[in-house]
Amino acid sequence: MSAFIVEGGCPLNGTVSVHGAKNSVLPILAACILTPGECVIHNCPALSDVRASIDILRHLGCRVTQQDGTLTVDAKTLSACDVPDRLMREMRSSVIFLGAILGRVGEAVMSFPGGCELGPRPIDLHLAALRALGARIEETSVGLRCRGEGLTGCELTLSIPSVGATENAMLTAVAASGTTVINNAAREPEIVDLQRFLRTLGANIRGAGSSVITIEGGVPLHGGTFTVMADRIVAATYLTAAAAAGGQVEVLGTDYRHLSTVTAVLAEAGCKVQSEQNRICLSSNAPLLGVRPVRTAPYPGFPTDAQPPLMAALCKGTGTTVFVENIFENRYRHVDELTRMGADIRVEGRVAVVCGVPQLRGARLHAADLRGGAALVVAALGAGGESVITGLEHVDRGYQDLDGGLRSLGARIRRV
Ligand code: UD1
Numbered sequence: 001m002s003a004f005i006v007e008g009g010c011p012l013n014g015t016v017s018v019h020g021a022k023n024s025v026l027p028i029l030a031a032c033i034l035t036p037g038e039c040v041i042h043n044c045p046a047l048s049d050v051r052a053s054i055d056i057l058r059h060l061g062c063r064v065t066q067q068d069g070t071l072t073v074d075a076k077t078l079s080a081c082d083v084p085d086r087l088m089r090e091m092r093s094s095v096i097f098l099g100a101i102l103g104r105v106g107e108a109v110m111s112f113p114g115g116c117e118l119g120p121r122p123i124d125l126h127l128a129a130l131r132a133l134g135a136r137i138e139e140t141s142v143g144l145r146c147r148g149e150g151l152t153g154c155e156l157t158l159s160i161p162s163v164g165a166t167e168n169a170m171l172t173a174v175a176a177s178g179t180t181v182i183n184n185a186a187r188e189p190e191i192v193d194l195q196r197f198l199r200t201l202g203a204n205i206r207g208a209g210s211s212v213i214t215i216e217g218g219v220p221l222h223g224g225t226f227t228v229m230a231d232r233i234v235a236a237t238y239l240t241a242a243a244a245a246g247g248q249v250e251v252l253g254t255d256y257r258h259l260s261t262v263t264a265v266l267a268e269a270g271c272k273v274q275s276e277q278n279r280i281c282l283s284s285n286a287p288l289l290g291v292r293p294v295r296t297a298p299y300p301g302f303p304t305d306a307q308p309p310l311m312a313a314l315c316k317g318t319g320t321t322v323f324v325e326n327i328f329e330n331r332y333r334h335v336d337e338l339t340r341m342g343a344d345i346r347v348e349g350r351v352a353v354v355c356g357v358p359q360l361r362g363a364r365l366h367a368a369d370l371r372g373g374a375a376l377v378v379a380a381l382g383a384g385g386e387s388v389i390t391g392l393e394h395v396d397r398g399y400q401d402l403d404g405g406l407r408s409l410g411a412r413i414r415r416v
């Protein structure tokens with residue numbers, strides 16, 4: 001079992017580059033299945049979720065090679081249409097393979113993605129979108145059996161702008177014949193990145209980034225070379241870490257517009273923030289102030305994935321901040337651990353009220369989920385004394401060498 005040992009109270013200074021986005025690379029790897037051509041994907045982060053995706057691709061019969069941050073996927077030799085239960089359990093977002101397998105093979109078999117540490121994460125919208133495109137889906141006690149010969153484009157409306165359901169619908173619609181219009185689509189930057197990748201392969205798709213995505217499906221796809229966008233949540237984590245620990249950091253790689261809601265809150269909390277193109281600078285040299293209520297929402301609202309690290313930063317400071325978590329039910333699992341460090345947080349349902357305290361103290365902490373783990377690191381960097389953080393298997397799903405990145409900024413953190 002590995003752990004981070006963090007000596008808090010050391011300001012962060014310097015420049016750090018952000019690695020490729022987990023939430024972008026996962027659907028892109030699934031999309032590689034749609035083409036018999038070779039796909040070369042640059043800026044792939046070394047994450048356990050990426051490793052799980054590679055395992056799925058290989059199980060399906062794809063050839064995958066890896067050199068540093070570049071993955072080459074050749075799905076010409078695709079020979080299976082199922083995702084084994086073991087791999088479904090390892091990564092909940094493996095459901096994103098459903099639309100791609102169905103689109104390429106006309107048949108897909110997988111178990112249910114199952115429970116999730118963030119509360120129930122249903123896939124009803126994914127299945128409704130695929131059914132609208134002509135898939136016949138049988139839900140058995142063990143999982144899903146889908147058939148999709150003759151998939152046909154259609155107009156479909158998502159009742160919630162779900163990121164995963166939008167991506168699954170895009171992947172299936174690219175393979176379906178005719179026009180598909182996805183209304184109330186998710187507008188996240190990662191959806192735009194997926195569209196850019198599909199266009200690289202020759203797909204006729206437009207509208208990503210807005211609520212209406214239009215796909216002229218059935219166009220034969222070829223291979224292509226692509227570079228994955230930078231991870232905006234990793235960037236948000238570095239910024240909140242600097243806000244918590246104090247200092248002056250420059251975060252490179254992320255389009256500053258993708259994080260405008262996060263940087264606006266950090267500025268309101270008293271940090272000095274300067275942003276341009278792919279560079280965000282933050283300096284913090286005074287106790288953080290409480291801010292107006294932070295409500296998580298689909299993009300371009302405040303990202304749910306940035307809620308835990310921001311909360312961790314605002315635990316130390318003056319004033320009170322109310323958080324309202326509108327996306328996931330069980331997204332306050334970091335709160336008990338922060339409380340053990342001396343934070344004053346009360347949770348009622350979807351609302352958490354954080355009263356800033358003058359100091360947090362280091363403690364033995366356990367990460368229960370990915371962004372909750374990042375939150376504990378942020379809090380520990382701003383706390384007095386030593387913290388030991390376990391549960392790093394969650395952190396490794398979404399952060400490549402988080403401790404190394406923080407050490408390059410002067411943090412005293414090591415992995416043992
Ligand atoms: C993606 C991100 C995750 C992020 C989330 C919200 C990936 C791999 N993960 O997750 O990091 O926190 O977006 O920005 O990209 N829902 C349904 N039925 C469905 C699908 C979703 O009710 O069929 C609900 C969910 O329970 C949730 C909401 O819709 O309350 C949004 O979920 P969704 O956007 O689908 O998140 P994910 O794609 O799972």
